[in-house]
Amino acid sequence: xxxxxxxxxxxxxxxxxxxxxxxxxxxxxxxxxxxxxxxxxxxxxxxxxxxxxxxxxxxxxxxxxxxxxxxxxxxxxxxxxxxxxxxxxxxxxxxxxxxxxxxxxxxxxxxxxxxxxxxxxxxxxxxxxxxxxxxxxxxxxxxxxxxxxxxxxxxxxxxxxxxxxxxxxxxxxxxxxxxxxxxxxxxxxxxxxxxxxxxxxxxxxxxxxxxxxxxxxxxxxxxxxxxxxxxxxxxxxxxxxxxxxxxxxxxxxxxxxxxxxxxxxxxxxxxxxxxxxxxxxxxxxxxxxxxxxxxxxxxxxxxxxxxxxxxxxxxxxxxxxxxxxxxxxxxxxxxxxxxxxxxxxxxxxxxxxxxxxxxxxxxxxxxxxxxxxxxxxxxxxxxxxxxxxxxxxxxxxxxxxxxxxxxxxxxxxxxxxxxxxxxxxxxxxxxxxxxxxxxxxxxxxxxxxxxxxxxxxxxxxxxxxxxxx
Amino acid sequence: xxxxxxxxxxxxxxxxxxxxxxxxxxxxxxxxxxxxxxxxxxxxxxxxxxxxxxxxxxxxxxxxxxxxxxxxxxxxxxxxxxxxxxxxxxxxxxxxxxxxxxxxxxxxxxxxxxxxxxxxxxxxxxxxxxxxxxxxxxxxxxxxxxxxxxxxxxxxxxxxx
Numbered sequence: 001x002x003x004x005x006x007x008x009x010x011x012x013x014x015x016x017x018x019x020x021x022x023x024x025x026x027x028x029x030x031x032x033x034x035x036x037x038x039x040x041x042x043x044x045x046x047x048x049x050x051x052x053x054x055x056x057x058x059x060x061x062x063x064x065x066x067x068x069x070x071x072x073x074x075x076x077x078x079x080x081x082x083x084x085x086x087x088x089x090x091x092x093x094x095x096x097x098x099x100x101x102x103x104x105x106x107x108x109x110x111x112x113x114x115x116x117x118x119x120x121x122x123x124x125x126x127x128x129x130x131x132x133x134x135x136x137x138x139x140x141x142x143x144x145x146x147x148x149x150x151x152x153x154x155x156x157x158x159x160x161x162x163x164x165x166x167x168x169x170x171x172x173x174x175x176x177x178x179x180x181x182x183x184x185x186x187x188x189x190x191x192x193x194x195x196x197x198x199x200x201x202x203x204x205x206x207x208x209x210x211x212x213x214x215x216x217x218x219x220x221x222x223x224x225x226x227x228x229x230x231x232x233x234x235x236x237x238x239x240x241x242x243x244x245x246x247x248x249x250x251x252x253x254x255x256x257x258x259x260x261x262x263x264x265x266x267x268x269x270x271x272x273x274x275x276x277x278x279x280x281x282x283x284x285x286x287x288x289x290x291x292x293x294x295x296x297x298x299x300x301x302x303x304x305x306x307x308x309x310x311x312x313x314x315x316x317x318x319x320x321x322x323x324x325x326x327x328x329x330x331x332x333x334x335x336x337x338x339x340x341x342x343x344x345x346x347x348x349x350x351x352x353x354x355x356x357x358x359x360x361x362x363x364x365x366x367x368x369x370x371x372x373x374x375x376x377x378x379x380x381x382x383x384x385x386x387x388x389x390x391x392x393x394x395x396x397x398x399x400x401x402x403x404x405x406x407x408x409x410x411x412x413x414x415x416x417x418x419x420x421x422x423x424x425x426x427x428x429x430x431x432x433x434x435x436x437x438x439x440x441x442x443x444x445x446x447x448x449x450x451x452x453x454x455x456x457x458x459x460x461x462x463x464x465x466x467x468x469x
Numbered sequence: 470x471x472x473x474x475x476x477x478x479x480x481x482x483x484x485x486x487x488x489x490x491x492x493x494x495x496x497x498x499x500x501x502x503x504x505x506x507x508x509x510x511x512x513x514x515x516x517x518x519x520x521x522x523x524x525x526x527x528x529x530x531x532x533x534x535x536x537x538x539x540x541x542x543x544x545x546x547x548x549x550x551x552x553x554x555x556x557x558x559x560x561x562x563x564x565x566x567x568x569x570x571x572x573x574x575x576x577x578x579x580x581x582x583x584x585x586x587x588x589x590x591x592x593x594x595x596x597x598x599x600x601x602x603x604x605x606x607x608x609x610x611x612x613x614x615x616x617x618x619x620x621x622x623x624x625x626x627x628x629x630x
Contacts, residue, residue, distance in 0.1 A: 043571070046496070046500060049492055050489070050492060053485060053488050053489045053492060054489070056481070056485040056488075057482060057485035057486055057489060060478045060479075060481040060482035060485055061478075061482045063476070063478035064476060064478040064479045064482055067476050067478060067479075078479075081482070082482070085482075085486050085489075089489060092493065097504075100504070101504075110504075112503060112504060112505060113503065113504055114497050114501035114502070114503055114608070114630075115501055115502040115503055115504060115607075115608030115609060116496055116497070116500065116501050116502075116608065117567055117570070117606075117608065118567060
């Protein structure tokens with residue numbers, strides 16, 4: 001089920017929220033678990049079983065690791081077993097097709113193999129399960145004895161399908177006890193509406209422009225149209241994913257949970273390093289805590305640190321998708337971040353801010369070309385079109401898009417920086433009385449909600465881009 | 470929880486992993502698709518069809534009935550009955566990506582509902598066939614059969630993967 005669907009907005013959410021608030025505290029986790037499984041089963045009826053089996057596997061692994069905490073060797077074996085089990089499940093569903101395609105390509109032979117659909121959300125819930133068993137192993141957290149609480153942690157619907165990657169240690173207390181109030185429902189609703197508007201009004205519209213540009217052969221794109229295409233994709237993916245994260249955070253707050261911020265205006269960054277501190281923060285944190293630091297982090301010789309960074313970024317690329325372009329995308333960022341750290345980072349800091357922004361923007365946009373391309377060959381052709389190897393400087397298509405979509409880009413630019421929120425806060429703060437401020441705030445957010453629903457009813461909504469990961 | 474030095478959790482984690490493996494095996498047997506080329510699969514399905522009853526439709530027929538553009542997919546094979554009093558049809562589509570699966574299945578559901586309305590109170594046995602329409606999603610392949618022979622066609626589709 002999509003957050004941005006009429007069924008979710010007007011049926012699932014109101015019913016679940018009402019039942020959740022009516023039932024006594026002890027039954028709230030039951031409501032949350034049942035509703036989460038129903039939510040997942042709506043689109044993935046078969047894979048609910050896999051989700052539940054993964055929960056069971058990690059629950060017992062956690063208990064086993066916890067029971068062996070006085071025997072480090074056995075605890076280590078147990079955690080290796082748990083991580084291997086999780087990676088095998090994820091690897092099978094996500095990478096076996098890619099592996100077979102690669103083997104077929106290497107041996108120039110069409111090897112027949114069976115294909116299975118990727119279970120939605122498996123990349124996210126597997127990372128969360130690994131964080132749990134490792135935190136128990138490192139004694140940062142106690143193994144959860146209550147199966148219900150643990151099942152809610154893995155499967156709660158606000159974050160089940162596309163994150164954020166919530167670490168167990170961040171919400172273990174909330175799984176047992178959490179604060180509920182009408183105020184939190186209000187705050188959560190504001191987050192949710194903001195995310196819905198980002199998704200429906202900006203991401204989906206930018207996606208239409210991007211699809212239009214991508215439908216043209218890369219060699220036939222003018223410089224203008226090629227840049228419009230990649231900029232549209234940059235806005236699409238940012239507003240799609242940060243919109244989803246806002247909705248997830250808002251929903252979590254309505255149900256009494258607090259999630260950490262997942263995006264912090266990444267397009268305002270002055271370096272690529274900063275960009276990755278602001279983009280998909282929960283994933284970056286996961287790779288830092290559970291891969292980079294255990295590998296030795298930066299507390300090691302330079303050569304080892306470079307190796308650690310390359311491992312982390314190759315894995316980040318692979319996590320996003322089973323295709324060479326994603327691996328190239330990860331390696332590309334690994335190289336850029338190493339260069340920023342050891343070669344040109346200090347030099348860049350002394351340049352005018354405008355140049356730092358342009359540098360970061362160009363590097364990120366080139367990265368998005370690798371990300372959206374169906375193959376490395378297409379990515380190279382698209383990049384060449386961006387520097388003039390396509391159909392000249394401008395064409396009627398590019399000019400037409402600019403004339404018809406200038407408002408979209410204006411909104412996207414405002415929404416990519418804190419200015420967008422400041423404008424809304426300014427409009428609310430322009431009134432002195434509390435009642436007037438509340439009224440204006442309500443008008444703005446209800447207005448955004450109604451416009452989003454109008455778009456939803458007339459055009460529908462595209463699935464979130466990160467569902468495919 | 471510990472009995473004779475072996476904790477229940479330790480045993481249960483092996484059982485849970487074994488259950489995951491068993492589940493995956495079942496999925497591979499009964500729900501998986503394959504990477505076989507569309508031409509091979511469509512040929513095998515077409516051979517099983519009763520062509521006295523079903524006629525192959527061109528792109529515009531598919532577009533008109535399902536509201537989908539055949540060029541968007543890796544392959545489309547569509548047979549339907551020429552008779553106005555028969556709802557029989559067989560559709561095989563190979564999608565380019567998983568994102569298209571929902572789009573296609575929703576279009577199929579709309580088509581089946583619309584056909585039910587067409588035949589309602591007119592040819593009840595065809596409405597019954599539409600009620601029993603076979604829809605199967607196996608990997609990147611989506612198969613629909615509305616026919617008294619739907620199960621046989623489905624078998625041919627499964628065998629072709």
